[in-house]
Amino acid sequence: MEEQLKILKDEIQSSLEQTKGKDALEAIRIKYLGRKGKINSYFREIAKLPVEQRKIYGNRINIIKQELTQQLNVRLSTFKIKSRTDIDLLLPGKVPHTGHLHPLSKIFNELITFFTNFGFSVATGPEIEYDWYNFEALNMAKDHPARDMFSSFYIKEDLLLRSHTSPTQIRVMEKQKPPIKIICPGRCYRYDAFDASHAPVFHQIEALYVDEGVSFGELKWLLGELVKFLFGPKTKYELRPSFFPFTEPSGELAISCTICDGDGCAVCGNTGWLELGGCGMVHPQVLKNVKISPRKYSGYALGMGVDRIAMIKYIIDDIRVFFNNDIRFLEQF
Ligand SMILES: [Zn+2]
Missing domain, CATH: 3.30.930.10 (Bira Bifunctional Protein; Domain 2)
Structure with a gap:
């Protein structure tokens, strides 16, 4: 199990490093975090382990899951900003309403x-x-x-x-x-x-x-x-x-x-x-x-x-x- 988790972690890391597009990142999310994704399959594997090992490996998988979620969120958020084409940068800004002298x-x-x-x-x-x-x-x-x-x-x-x-x-x-x-x-x-x-x-x-x-x-x-x-x-x-x-x-x-x-x-x-x-x-x-x-x-x-x-x-x-x-x-x- 130890070896398998290390392989999973490396695999995720190299996928993230090679991926640039928004759709590709979405594909990684489905591949690993989806309901039928790889991480869930690992959780299912844990059930076959002896009781004392379940908790240890459960925690390890959870950490991998959290790290991946976090990294995906960070990378996807940059696309969110870039894709907001509804902003016209040439429009004048909103002037704050200030008071003035009587x-x-x-x-x-x-x-x-x-x-x-x-x-x-x-x-x-x-x-x-x-x-x-x-x-x-x-x-x-x-x-x-x-x-x-x-x-x-x-x-x-x-x-x-x-x-x-x-x-x-x-x-x-x-x-x-x-x-x-x-x-x-x-x-x-x-x-x-x-x-x-x-x-x-x-x-x-x-x-x-x-x-x-x-x-x-x-x-x-x-x-x-x-x-x-x-x-x-x-x-x-x-x-x-x-x-x-x-x-x-x-x-x-x-x-x-x-x-x-x-x-x-x-x-x-x-x-x-x-x-x-x-x-x-x-x-x-x-x-x-x-x-x-x-x-x-x-x-x-x-x-x-x-x-x-x-x-x-x-x-x-x-x-x-x-x-x-x-x-x-x-x-x-
Ligand atoms: Zn007059």
């Missing part, structure tokens, strides 16, 4: 890039704010009529959801001495009705520059650069006189309508102009409130609605789409 995040990132290139650093502050930071330090005393236009959500008498990002300017000026050159991006809250152009939560970015000899001319120049950066070099802009309690003089920035090029359309209300935000020189009283001498220092501030910029830039006529999380809308950016 249009507001994109505008925020662009604005942060613009301002940091001009030496501004990013400052953040709390969204629940004290009355002092949101109003009083910004030159709006308790009974100041300008408070009305901020439509603030009050939590307690002295505590509210910030209605603009200017409180962050106060917080920075309280802690830091000039030169101060910061931008404050973030969320703001007002109890405006939720309609096509108003949302109870919206986004602003403000810039503040305080140092010796800062002039309105620098502010005007920076606004011009910003308009070109955001809307292209052909966009015209103008500064109109305005009023804010925290700046003096105050201005409002308007750009030529990017949709009708200034000819007049529904978006710009046939005026040819779109208002973008407010700006001005920091009011001396505001500097005094944070213990910065207005005799020595001056500064400019500007603020803009980020939602509004995104709506103008991407021609979106309803602010509510920013908050709906509709994937069909978001995928367009």
Whole structure:
């Protein structure tokens, strides 16, 4: 039996070595492993052996059987891959579905890039704010009529959801001495009705520059650069006189309508102009409130609605789409 098993093993090995084709390997499988195959005939031979030898030779045959099965499987598996002619290697691959940035995040990132290139650093502050930071330090005393236009959500008498990002300017000026050159991006809250152009939560970015000899001319120049950066070099802009309690003089920035090029359309209300935000020189009283001498220092501030910029830039006529999380809308950016 010992001799016979050795012959069987050698025979199998040499057959495997000489065989190349898939059909030939299949023939080997049938010849040795099939129901009427050689290995089963050896098992039948074992039955004729004395009891004590049956187990020993049974194990040996089993090992031969397992090795052959394994070798056949390995060789046949290479044919499986080669024969998959249904794969067209020239087809483009499947692109994994990845998320991307919200249009507001994109505008925020662009604005942060613009301002940091001009030496501004990013400052953040709390969204629940004290009355002092949101109003009083910004030159709006308790009974100041300008408070009305901020439509603030009050939590307690002295505590509210910030209605603009200017409180962050106060917080920075309280802690830091000039030169101060910061931008404050973030969320703001007002109890405006939720309609096509108003949302109870919206986004602003403000810039503040305080140092010796800062002039309105620098502010005007920076606004011009910003308009070109955001809307292209052909966009015209103008500064109109305005009023804010925290700046003096105050201005409002308007750009030529990017949709009708200034000819007049529904978006710009046939005026040819779109208002973008407010700006001005920091009011001396505001500097005094944070213990910065207005005799020595001056500064400019500007603020803009980020939602509004995104709506103008991407021609979106309803602010509510920013908050709906509709994937069909978001995928367009
Ligand atoms: Zn227009």
